[in-house]
Amino acid sequence: MNADGSKPASKLLRVLNGEVEAIPPVWLMRQAGRYLPEYRELREKAGSFLDLCYNPELAAEVTLQPIRRFDFDAAILFADILLIPQALGQNLIFAPGDGPRLSPVLEKSDIEKFRNQNIHQTLAPVYETVRRVRASLSPEKALIGFAGAPWTVATYMMAGGPNKDPAALRRRWYDAREFIIELIDVLVDATADYLVAQIDAGADSVQIFDSWAGGMPEDVTRAVSLEPLGRLAERVKKLRPRTPVILFPKGAGALLGDYAAIKSCSAVGVDYSTPWRAARAMISPNAAAQGGLDPMLVVKGGPDMEMGARGLIDTFSGVPYIFNLGHGLTPDTPPENVARLVGAVRAG
Numbered sequence: 001m002n003a004d005g006s007k008p009a010s011k012l013l014r015v016l017n018g019e020v021e022a023i024p025p026v027w028l029m030r031q032a033g034r035y036l037p038e039y040r041e042l043r044e045k046a047g048s049f050l051d052l053c054y055n056p057e058l059a060a061e062v063t064l065q066p067i068r069r070f071d072f073d074a075a076i077l078f079a080d081i082l083l084i085p086q087a088l089g090q091n092l093i094f095a096p097g098d099g100p101r102l103s104p105v106l107e108k109s110d111i112e113k114f115r116n117q118n119i120h121q122t123l124a125p126v127y128e129t130v131r132r133v134r135a136s137l138s139p140e141k142a143l144i145g146f147a148g149a150p151w152t153v154a155t156y157m158m159a160g161g162p163n164k165d166p167a168a169l170r171r172r173w174y175d176a177r178e179f180i181i182e183l184i185d186v187l188v189d190a191t192a193d194y195l196v197a198q199i200d201a202g203a204d205s206v207q208i209f210d211s212w213a214g215g216m217p218e219d220v221t222r223a224v225s226l227e228p229l230g231r232l233a234e235r236v237k238k239l240r241p242r243t244p245v246i247l248f249p250k251g252a253g254a255l256l257g258d259y260a261a262i263k264s265c266s267a268v269g270v271d272y273s274t275p276w277r278a279a280r281a282m283i284s285p286n287a288a289a290q291g292g293l294d295p296m297l298v299v300k301g302g303p304d305m306e307m308g309a310r311g312l313i314d315t316f317s318g319v320p321y322i323f324n325l326g327h328g329l330t331p332d333t334p335p336e337n338v339a340r341l342v343g344a345v346r347a348g
């Protein structure tokens with residue numbers, strides 16, 4: 001609902017408010033990125049990936065590129081989940097072809113240094129990107145802000161990059177829970193501030209990516225992912241009650257219903273490995289569902305992709321549903337397949 005009680009012009013926001021749309025709104029995770037030649041051109045112009053994230057003019061342009069090309073119902077801010085650790089004072093580089101590298105957080109004293117950092121100084125260009133994008137989008141298009149979930153960001157902070165040893169991470173939890181809880185608590189605070197600032201700059205909704213929510217025993221998942229995500233969502237909702245919060249707990253499987261039951265959660269993302277009917281049953285009385293299509297089907301394209309899209313839309317008919325993928329688009333995706341996919345979704 002808008003502040004005056006009328007319905008939002010944006011289809012995405014209507015679904016996030018619990019309405020059912022016969023043709024679902026569509027956007028795709030990682031819709032801006034290397035699969036688009038116009039992205040590769042601007043990234044080159046910016047210098048590095050991080051230079052692009054902190055350049056509001058170019059980042060706004062990159063955010064808008066997929067909207068122009070495919071007419072998606074929503075834009076997602078171009079930035080990265082690892083800007084928060086950087087704003088907290090951790091070194092971050094993206095080595096070409098090698099993914100992110102951070103100086104690992106090993107001791108309590110490392111966490112102490114993160115407290116009382118003014119993240120907004122570093123992140124101000126991101127808020128400026130949000131303002132610019134919102135100003136150039138029509139009211140039918142929603143702008144989604146985002147951040148990484150405390151747990152997912154903590155895994156990168158602790159491992160100094162993508163975590164390659166899940167068993168070591170679980171051992172660390174059993175050995176040093178207080179350390180991990182303390183790191184997560186710092187991240188809950190910083191991430192809430194970050195999301196509120198994005199909302200104040202013009203984001204219509206925010207999505208929190210918990211890419212590493214899966215693959216752990218239930219009690220560990222509850223402690224490191226579900227509970228802190230709930231706290232973060234509640235905090236954002238308390239400060240900005242009109243803004244819908246989307247949670248994407250990748251790998252959460254049978255616990256999806258527990259994420260959907262978080263009071264401040266408006267929608268839950270379904271990853272590509274979750275059975276669709278089970279996802280619908282777990283999510284749908286409490287929140288809208290989003291996603292589900294295997295991104296590899298968009299690399300493949302053709303009838304397999306279109307059948308997948310139709311199957312998803314059928315499965316989620318009659319409940320609030322946002323068309324999306326079960327994880328992000330990959331750099332090897334042919335852009336023409338994305339155009340075909342959007343066409344298939346809109347054809348019903």
Ligand code: CP3
Pocket residue numbers: 028029030031032033034043049076077078079080081082099100146148162209211328
């Ligand atoms: O979805 C979008 O279009 C918005 C932008 C966005 C990016 N990263 C841009 C990006 C979003 C929402 C993210 C989220 C993100 N970043 C996540 C959560 C979602 C997921 O994929 O699970 C994670 C785990 C990261 C961390 C990250 N950023 C990694 C591990 C990497 C390297 C791997 C890779 O894909 O290259 C990145 C780099 C990154 N973030 C790129 C883009 C477009 C590629 C950088 C480049 O241009 O070279």
